[in-house]
Amino acid sequence: MTVTLTERAAQRVQNFLAKRGKGIGLKLAVKTSGCSGLAYALEFADQAADDDLHFDSHGVTLLVDPKSHAYLDGTVLDFVREGLNEGFKFDNPNAKGACGCGESFAV
Amino acid sequence: MALLHISEPGLAPAPHQRRLAVGIDLGTTHSLVACVQSGVARALEDADGRVLLPSVVHYQAEGPDHTGYEALACMAADPANTIASAKRLMGRALADLDRSAPWPYRLVDRSSQVAIDTVAGVLTPVEVGATLLAALKARAQAALDGDIEGAVITVPAYFDDAQRQATKDAARLAGLDVLRLINEPTAAAIAYGLDRGAEGLYAVYDLGGGTFDLSILQLMRGVFEVRATCGDAALGGDDFDARIADWVIEQCRLGDITLADRRRLLTAARCAKEALSEVDSVPVRVALATTEVALVLSRATFEALTGDLVQRTLAPVRKALRDVRLGVDAIQGVVLVGGATRMPQIRNAVAEFFGRAPLTDLDPDQVVALGAATQADLLVGNRASDGWLLLDVTPLSLGIETMGGLMERIIPRNATIPCARAQEFTTFKDGQTAMSLHVLQGERELVSDCRSLARFTLHGMPPMVAGAARIRVTFQIDADGLLSVAARELSSGVEAEIAVKPSYGLGDDEITRMLADSQQAAAEDMQQRMLREAEVDARRLLDATEAALAEDGEALLAPPERAHLRELMYRLAETLETCGPDDLAELKRATDALNRGSTEFAGRRMDASVRRAMTGQRVSALEGLF
Ligand SMILES: Nc1ncnc2c1ncn2[C@@H]1O[C@H](COP(=O)(O)OP(=O)(O)O)[C@@H](O)[C@H]1O
Ligand SMILES: [Mg+2]
Numbered sequence: 001m002t003v004t005l006t007e008r009a010a011q012r013v014q015n016f017l018a019k020r021g022k023g024i025g026l027k028l029a030v031k032t033s034g035c036s037g038l039a040y041a042l043e044f045a046d047q048a049a050d051d052d053l054h055f056d057s058h059g060v061t062l063l064v065d066p067k068s069h070a071y072l073d074g075t076v077l078d079f080v081r082e083g084l085n086e087g088f089k090f091d092n093p094n095a096k097g098a099c100g101c102g103e104s105f106a107v
Numbered sequence: 108m109a110l111l112h113i114s115e116p117g118l119a120p121a122p123h124q125r126r127l128a129v130g131i132d133l134g135t136t137h138s139l140v141a142c143v144q145s146g147v148a149r150a151l152e153d154a155d156g157r158v159l160l161p162s163v164v165h166y167q168a169e170g171p172d173h174t175g176y177e178a179l180a181c182m183a184a185d186p187a188n189t190i191a192s193a194k195r196l197m198g199r200a201l202a203d204l205d206r207s208a209p210w211p212y213r214l215v216d217r218s219s220q221v222a223i224d225t226v227a228g229v230l231t232p233v234e235v236g237a238t239l240l241a242a243l244k245a246r247a248q249a250a251l252d253g254d255i256e257g258a259v260i261t262v263p264a265y266f267d268d269a270q271r272q273a274t275k276d277a278a279r280l281a282g283l284d285v286l287r288l289i290n291e292p293t294a295a296a297i298a299y300g301l302d303r304g305a306e307g308l309y310a311v312y313d314l315g316g317g318t319f320d321l322s323i324l325q326l327m328r329g330v331f332e333v334r335a336t337c338g339d340a341a342l343g344g345d346d347f348d349a350r351i352a353d354w355v356i357e358q359c360r361l362g363d364i365t366l367a368d369r370r371r372l373l374t375a376a377r378c379a380k381e382a383l384s385e386v387d388s389v390p391v392r393v394a395l396a397t398t399e400v401a402l403v404l405s406r407a408t409f410e411a412l413t414g415d416l417v418q419r420t421l422a423p424v425r426k427a428l429r430d431v432r433l434g435v436d437a438i439q440g441v442v443l444v445g446g447a448t449r450m451p452q453i454r455n456a457v458a459e460f461f462g463r464a465p466l467t468d469l470d471p472d473q474v475v476a477l478g479a480a481t482q483a484d485l486l487v488g489n490r491a492s493d494g495w496l497l498l499d500v501t502p503l504s505l506g507i508e509t510m511g512g513l514m515e516r517i518i519p520r521n522a523t524i525p526c527a528r529a530q531e532f533t534t535f536k537d538g539q540t541a542m543s544l545h546v547l548q549g550e551r552e553l554v555s556d557c558r559s560l561a562r563f564t565l566h567g568m569p570p571m572v573a574g575a576a577r578i579r580v581t582f583q584i585d586a587d588g589l590l591s592v593a594a595r596e597l598s599s600g601v602e603a604e605i606a607v608k609p610s611y612g613l614g615d616d617e618i619t620r621m622l623a624d625s626q627q628a629a630a631e632d633m634q635q636r637m638l639r640e641a642e643v644d645a646r647r648l649l650d651a652t653e654a655a656l657a658e659d660g661e662a663l664l665a666p667p668e669r670a671h672l673r674e675l676m677y678r679l680a681e682t683l684e685t686c687g688p689d690d691l692a693e694l695k696r697a698t699d700a701l702n703r704g705s706t707e708f709a710g711r712r713m714d715a716s717v718r719r720a721m722t723g724q725r726v727s728a729l730e731g732l733f
Contacts, residue, residue, distance in 0.1 A: 016113055016145045026113065032709040041119035042111050044146065070717040080110065084152065084250040087110025087144065 003028060003055050003062055003072050009079040009088060010058030017060075020044060025061030027052075028077070030068040038071065040090055071095075110252070113145040118489060128286060128487040129247045130294070130479025131260045133236060133274065135194045136316030136343075137446070138162045140243040140258075141476040142251060143484035148298065148477040150470075151250040159472060160246075163191045164238045166227035174242040183370055186211045188225045192317065193239075195340075196221045196232035198266075198273035205340075236277030244283055257286040259483040261475050264290040264322050264336045286486045292322035293331045294478030295444045299466050301326060308334070308437055310427075312457055312465065313444035314420060317343040321423045323431055323438070335430040337423035342416065344380070344447035350412045351376035351404065355391060359400055368395045375400075383409050384449040410452045417456045424460060441465040446472045505560075505582055505590060508545035510535060512554045517582045520550060527583040531597075534578075538570040542578060546592050546607060563605040565594040638691045645683050645698045652676055652705050655712060663711045672708065675701040 005013065005026075017023045027045040030038050045063050048054065053069055055062040064072055075092040120126065129142045129151075137159040141150045150158040157176070165178035166188045173181060182189045190212065196204070201216045213224040222229045240260075247255055260283075262274050271288055278285045289297075292311035296302065301309055306326050313320040320338040324331045352372040356364065364372070375393040382389040388405040428435065441457060443465045448454065457465050469477060506516040509532070518528050534542060543564045549557030568576055577597040584590050595602035652672065660669055679697040686694050 012145070013113070016147055020146045027116070029119075031119075032706070032713050038713070040111060041114070043114045043116050043119050046116055067713070067717060082110065084154065084246075085110055085252045087112050089110055 003057075003064055003069070003075050004077070005057040005060055005062065006076060006078040007058050009077050010060045012079045012088075013060045017044065022046065024048065025063055027063045028068065028072060028075075029065060030071040042077075042088060114489070115146070126256045126487040126489055127247075127251050127253050128257050128259070128480075128483035128489070129243075129251075129255055130476050130481065130483045131240065131243055131258050131283075132291070132294070132473075132476035132479060133194065133239065133260055133262075133277075134162055134315060134475075135192050135318055136162055137472065138239050138243060139473060139476045140247050141473065141480035142247065143480050143489065144251075148480040148484075150473045150476055151247055153246050154249075160239065160242060161191075162194065162239055163189060164193070164235050165189045166225045166230065168226040172227070172238055174239055183367065187213065188227070190223055190225070190230070190235050193223075193232045193235035195317075196223075197236060197277075198270035199232075233273050233277045233280065236274065237280035240278055240281035240283055244281055255283065256487055257284040257483065259286050259294075259479040259486065260288055261291045261294045261479050262288050263318075263320055264292055264333045265320070265338070286483055289479060289482055290322070290331075290333055291444070291475045292320070292324055292333065292336075292442070294475045294482065295442045296324055296326070296331060296478065297481050298469055298474045298478030299440075299442055301440060301442075302331065305439065307439045308431075308433065309440045309442065310424070310438045310461065311442045311444055312420070312424070312448065313338075314447040314453060315343050315445040316447070317341070317345050319343060319420050319423065321420075321427050323427050323433075335427040337427040337430070339419065339423060342419055344377075344445075345373075346416055347380050347409075347413050347447065347450070348373050348376040350416070351379055351391070351409065354404070354408075354412055355393070355400055355402060358402055359398065361395070361398070361400075365396060371395060372400075379404050380409070380450070381446075384451060406451070413452065417452050420453070421456065421460055435461050438463075442474070443467055443471050444474055503548050503558075504550055505546070505548050505584075507532075507580060507592075508547060508554045513552060514547050514549065514554055514557050517580065518584065522584075527581060529579055529581040532578045532580060533574050534568070534571065534576045535573050537573050539573070539576070540568050540570055541566045542568065542594070544580065544592065544594055544603075546590075546605070560590070561592070561605050561607045563592070563594075563603055565596065565601065565603040567599075567601045568596045569599050571598075638686070638694070641691055641694045641698065642683060642686075645679055645694060648698060648701055648705075649676060649679060649683075652701065655705075655708065659708075659712050659715065663715060664708060668708075672701075672704055675704045 013026050017025075023044045023046055025045045027041075027043045029041040029043070031041050032038060045061075048063050049065060052063040052065055055064065071094050072092060073094065075090055075094070078089050078091060080086065080089050114120065127142065129140050130148070131140050132138060139150055139158055139160060141148050152158055153160070153175075160175040161179045163175065163178040163182065165173040165181040165185065172178075178189055182191070196214075199221050200219050201214060201221050204214070204221065215222050215224050215229060217229060217231065220231060222231045223235070244255055244258075258278065260274060260278055262271055266274070274288060275285050291313065295311050295313070296309055304326075309324045309326065311320075311322045311324060313322070318338065318340055319342045320336060322333055323335040325334045352369065355361070355372055355376070371393050372395070375391055379389045379391050383404070383406050386406075388403055391400065391402045391404050393400045438461055441461050441463060443454070443457065448457075448471045454465065454467065504516045504520045505518040506514050509515040515530070517530050518526060522528075532542075541564055543562060545554070545559065546561040546563075547554060547557040548560050551557055565578065568578075579595050579597055581593045581595075582590065583593070591604060591606045593602060593604040653676070656669070656672065664672065675697075679701050682690070682694050682697040
């Protein structure tokens with residue numbers, strides 16, 4: 001049971017957290033949005049919920065709620081550059097179909 | 108495929124709902140665009156990794172315009188059609204211009220505004236600005252992989268209404284939605300986070316390519332007021348280049364040189380100048396038409412050549428301080444802006460003058476765009492604003508109700524504060540002795556679509572025939588954003604007054620919403636676009652719900668629940684069939700209704716699939732999960 005960051009992603013997260021000046025880590029979640037499927041949410045975490053699972057990856061604390069974890073187990077979060085665009089990318093072994101937009105997926 | 112960014116807690120967007128907002132510094136010499144991602148503002152690069160876009164457009168009789176470095180490269184060969192520094196012409200009349208320095212292109216008058224005669228026709232500075240903004244918009248769309256929701260564009264603090272309006276027109280032409288114009292010095296201060304720091308006075312020293320601006324800002328309760336601006340519209344980094352070129356001419360006894368040679372010298376001079384910000388001496392090598400120049404320029408020599416230019420920047424600084432009747436010790440922070448402030452002699456002179464080290468952590472070329480991006484991010488609601496909304500301009504227009512329930516604007520949106528404007532009104536009934544005034548805020552034409560701020564009545568006017576009374580209504584916003592409205596009947600002198608706090612009454616969201624409303628009302632095409640987007644969303648939702656029902660409807664929903672969902676789907680499908688451009692809200696409501704109505708179902712599907720996913724896992728792995 002893990003969710004991890006690549007080293008490159010961890011470095012970015014640490015950098016963003018430092019610039020933000022507060023926060024205990026990164027919160028990863030899966031949300032439903034109506035019927036259009038499942039979507040990733042990536043947020044700074046200022047506190048952990050009681051039932052959040054904690055993972056440590058390259059020195060960054062990742063918080064995942066149990067429900068979301070069922071969808072995210074084994075996921076690796078990377079920071080990539082594609083053309084001019086840069087940002088985080090989920091590599092999720094649970095995702096079967098993904099919307100071309102990269103923000104939502106199905107299992 | 109879109110990449111993800113980290114949002115503030117609770118603010119992660121739904122898929123396809125990312126709100127991309129950018130900040131744009133439309134500069135005289137360079138322009139650039141920046142955006143906040145994962146909480147950090149960064150300047151966006153072009154395909155070649157360059158952040159600055161030279162503010163130059165090259166027009167051709169046929170074929171596409173060139174912008175930026177490409178246009179710059181055409182400068183020597185085709186100066187008459189290569190437009191640089193168009194910002195200096197924005198919103199100006201031919202008569203306003205200082206013609207002592209010759210413009211390299213043909214300036215003409217077009218409906219009392221300056222225009223430029225090129226091979227591509229007569230172009231207004233607004234069109235040139237729009238071409239640059241469109242290039243930056245395209246860059247942002249490529250770098251962010253999505254449509255730009257809106258932009259905050261910066262303007263010099265001294266820009267008047269006409270110049271600000273011209274900048275907005277340029278943005279509109281470029282297809283950019285202006286969330287707000289903000290002052291360049293204010294943007295720089297925001298980039299440094301000064302708005303979240305101690306209240307007080309700050310100086311912003313901006314030495315660009317051809318202009319010098321010094322602004323004194325006062326921060327009070329999160330609001331920046333521009334207390335003073337001074338500067339020199341003909342002093343900038345270019346003058347330092349010219350000193351080096353003159354020095355080369357003297358050293359090599361070049362005497363009279365051709366224009367082309369002078370241009371080559373200036374280019375080499377600029378390189379040398381920029382290098383001297385890092386190193387102590389540089390070789391200056393230029394191949395001219397008849398000779399080859401090979402010299403070495405030391406920083407000490409460069410500083411000696413330009414000492415008077417550095418001193419010249421301090422005169423406006425002194426004047427600004429005199430204007431606000433303050434000494435340097437009243438200034439609690441100095442921000443450096445503009446590429447030319449990288450020169451160590453500038454940094455030293457500023458530090459010495461103010462008796463404190465200036466803020467230099469951020470790239471002085473980028474700092475204005477970074478601050479604008481921060482403000483844009485806040486305005487589209489990606490960041491929870493702590494406390495006050497940052498203002499140095501009025502976010503929405505202010506006015507009064509006139510006949511027929513119409514809003515008459517007295518202070519336009521984006522007017523810098525503090526400010527005062529007056530307008531005269533008259534009576535519409537014979538013998539009328541009182542007049543009631545209704546103070547409004549908003550961009551819409553109908554009073555009912557604006558926000559009511561206050562009502563008051565002017566009593567005791569002498570009876571006159573309708574239309575004879577002259578009532579002067581004055582709107583005044585002071586440094587605190589406090590609005591006071593006074594009405595005075597001019598023949599009798601009777602007056603009445605009321606104080607309102609317009610900006611503080613409104614939250615970001617409300618302002619953003621009101622702006623969105625007005626833009627929706629103003630632009631038909633915008634409406635069309637939103638309708639199409641809403642239709643796409645609705646179809647997507649219908650399809651997804653249909654698929655989900657087919658898969659899990661039987662298993663997870665009771666018959667009445669299914670029927671209810673079907674009903675909502677039917678209603679949405681019907682709205683989708685019949686809706687016209689005015690039915691956007693209706694379509695959104697129907698979409699929302701189905702979205703809400705299916706959320707429970709989606710939740711059950713999620714739980715069910717979690718259960719499915721876990722069947723077969725060891726019990727220990729499940730403990731504590733539910
Ligand atoms: N490293 C540097 N050292 C000295 N001057 C520099 C350096 N980098 C840029 N400049 C100068 O900054 C000026 C452009 O400043 P910029 O802020 O882009 O102008 P503007 O606000 O007028 O668009 C040019 O004269 C350029 O040579
Ligand atoms: Mg500038």
